[in-house]
Amino acid sequence: MTVALDATFAALADPTRRAILARLGRGEASVKELAEPFAMTQPAISKHLKVLERAGLVERGRDAQRRPCRLVAGPMRAASEWLGAYQRFWEESYDRLDDLLAEES
Template identity: 65%
Template structure:
């Protein structure tokens, strides 16, 4: 039931800067300087965001000389998507049941 990683994933997704970073990384690997570029934020602030994303398992880092290029890890994202999907299934079934129930009532009258 409980899932600290899922907690961390949703929390990571709750910030617009981090979502933008993920969107950028969906296009391919990028260095910190590159990721920093679109934002009016300091470099340490970006590094902090990257740490949050890494903690959530959403990205991982490599190394290329002084650079620490980040790339996506899609699995954590999938866990989040799965939770919502399972939720939606349950929700949909509920309406199916309601539909059947209403149909039954209609039949009975």
């Protein structure tokens, strides 16, 4: 679990990779289509895609000559669940603070 979680967070650490995932969240895209909004080459985008693939966040299919990329959201669910524990911690902390402030009023 932690190796997969580490790979997910490492992949999400880069803003270009997050933008690629956001684009793939709207549907499949080719490397060329993914490279369009960036000031970088298709090989550079391919390197980002390899990081996302190793993290299990992206799959590449095969459609004749086209190799569409698609989002795989499963690893992000594990990351979200891990972060959820901290969200609950902060919510409980704020609730305690609210109670304390209410007592002092």
